[in-house]
Amino acid sequence: MQQSLYKSPLGTLFMWFEDDKLVYSTFHEDSAKNWLDKHFPHADWIIKPLQAHYKEDLAVYFRGRKIDFDWPLQLVGTDFQQKVWQEIRKVPHGGVTTYKRIGERLNTKAYRAVGQAVGANPVSLIVPCHRVLGTRSLGGYGGGINLKRLLLELENVTLGPNLLA
Numbered sequence: 001m002q003q004s005l006y007k008s009p010l011g012t013l014f015m016w017f018e019d020d021k022l023v024y025s026t027f028h029e030d031s032a033k034n035w036l037d038k039h040f041p042h043a044d045w046i047i048k049p050l051q052a053h054y055k056e057d058l059a060v061y062f063r064g065r066k067i068d069f070d071w072p073l074q075l076v077g078t079d080f081q082q083k084v085w086q087e088i089r090k091v092p093h094g095g096v097t098t099y100k101r102i103g104e105r106l107n108t109k110a111y112r113a114v115g116q117a118v119g120a121n122p123v124s125l126i127v128p129c130h131r132v133l134g135t136r137s138l139g140g141y142g143g144g145i146n147l148k149r150l151l152l153e154l155e156n157v158t159l160g161p162n163l164l165a
Contacts, residue, residue: 001036001043004050008062010150013125015050018043021074024122027143035122039076061125064154066093069126077120084117091131094155098133115139125151 002017014032015025018040026032036043050058060067075085087102103114121129124142130151133139138159141148152159
């Protein structure tokens with residue numbers, strides 16, 4: 001398994017690839033160990049520089065410009081999680097949705113399960129779970145609520161007064 005990193009204006013983005021497919025990304029390297037040990041228990045990590053086309057995509061994104069991350073992914077999750085993550089990928093740069101709207105698109109009222117699936121997203125930023133909000137709040141974010149707010153601001157999302165708390 002290859003580990004690469006990208007130094008962004010918001011912090012270092014740590015990424016792990018298996019067979020040139022992104023399997024996990026996070027701004028908090030410590031949070032990755034348990035997940036990787038669970039899903040790839042026998043993997044050896046090799047630290048390699050990030051490929052140029054990934055660097056270019058990230059540079060465009062962190063300049064606040066729209067980019068479609070069409071990277072090859074190896075998403076590890078349940079069928080339900082996979083469906084939720086596919087819905088998240090449909091949310092455009094500069095747009096937001098809610099856990100409830102995702103549930104409605106999937107014909108379920110199990111909004112808490114949707115929230116858990118969003119929280120289990122292994123490739124944050126690439127599957128842009130920071131664009132998923134609570135009905136009356138920002139909701140959670142694995143990288144922390146401040147990072148979620150910064151990512152939304154980078155995408156020029158205007159947060160209403162009820163979402164600033």
